[in-house]
Amino acid sequence: MENIYEILDERGASLGNIVATEDFVSTKYPGRYRFVSTDNTVPPVIKPDSLKGRLTDEEQTVIEAAKDTNEYAKQFLYAVDGAVNKDGVFVAPGPVSLTPVPSWTSMINGLVSTNLLTQERADMVFSQIVTFAESPFY
């Protein structure tokens, strides 16, 4: 897992903070690093249902209506609502990173390319700042 680590010189003075895994710092800077925090500077993470909540009721209705014929709508609803897997067990979706992760990007782009969502609205859905209530920590 990526965190922020402070790198120290031989005398214990700080050389700055880096974003890294513990494997990296323990290999490159053995005995000369310390944990600072989880990385709070990367793009925020939003709960899937909050991502869905950013769509208007009309947009949600359009996507819902297309779920049986449109693969992107089906994928999107699966991801934001959770789903029943092949064994009949409900699978809660994980948090959605707002970094342009390919799977989410392709899903949103797919909704745009099939006219279920406008490009302007797609950009807005992905770029709007995450409120605390939308975060997985709420």
Added chain:
Amino acid sequence: MSSYSQFNSSPTNPLASEYVTTSQVYTARATGWVNFVAVGGGGGAKGFWGAFRWGINFGEQLYNNGAGSAGAAGGLAIKSIYVTAGTSYTITIGAGGAGMTHYSGFNTNGRAGSGSVTSVVGPGISLVVTGGQGGGSSGSIALNAVGGSVANATNVTYDYYSTGGNAVGATTGGTGGSSVGIFGNGKTSDNGYGAGTGGGSTLNSNSPPNGYPNEIGRNYTRQLAGGIATTSNYCETTSVTAANSGVLSNCGGGGLTVSQSVQYGSANATGGRGAVFAGGGGGYAYSQNYNGNDDPNGQSWSANGTGAAGGYGGGGGTGYGYKWWATYSDNPLVDPGIYASGTGGAGGQGLVIVEYL
């Protein structure tokens, strides 16, 4: 120094660009020419606040204030080298500086966190790019913040380099963070007045430079206008989030002003986050608690401005909380409360882009 057109020219294999967002030993996966693009971490912002009171006899008085400033952006450097598949390069990604909150009643000196160094070291390359300085204050004086640069700044070492945008001391309004220098040196943060100011776009205007289309050939650079400051006067809601976040690469986050004027209530404003390479937006919250009558409970209303984080390498935006409280009691010893605060946004972390040409 090479022209940025080199950076912007369409690569023969545009899909072969990789974002490296965490430190690692990177192994070249093909033989050929590669651009390493390194960006230092952005500086965090320090929020600021002002508390004012008004009395029927003594007029408006500044009760107290705490200064602050936005974060400066990280430096940028590019180096093209010929790599052999399987060769290892150590990439270290500098973290962004943490933002700092400034509460009335708890005035502090010092700076928010500065961004750290991003580097690429290996056969034929030694890119070392420093981060942007964090915003800060000394007493009631805001401190400027200096953008990141490069170590050993020669064209022998780098094919292109630029300095991250500086940040000037904020005085009024939420102030957006500065941007990475994509087109020349980075844009200095604006000092807003009366409105939350958008974070610095990597452009120095809201339109593309001559010769550049809206969509550049690189998959990570699209030119759009920076975020626009929004003013919401007399708003009925007391907490609004900026709608003008930076949408795609190069867009500064939008600033936001919330003015809870001529009515009782708290005001909260949060700037929009900057997109890749751009500064975060500032947030400016103004709470004026006066309705023509004495307001003995005016202390309890708050004004909380929150700046947003910068995108990769971008400086954090500052928040400004401005509380204005009126009383007929005319007692100069009455404390207007500790309910004004400004929260600075964090600087964006550094980034390395590896482009196979």
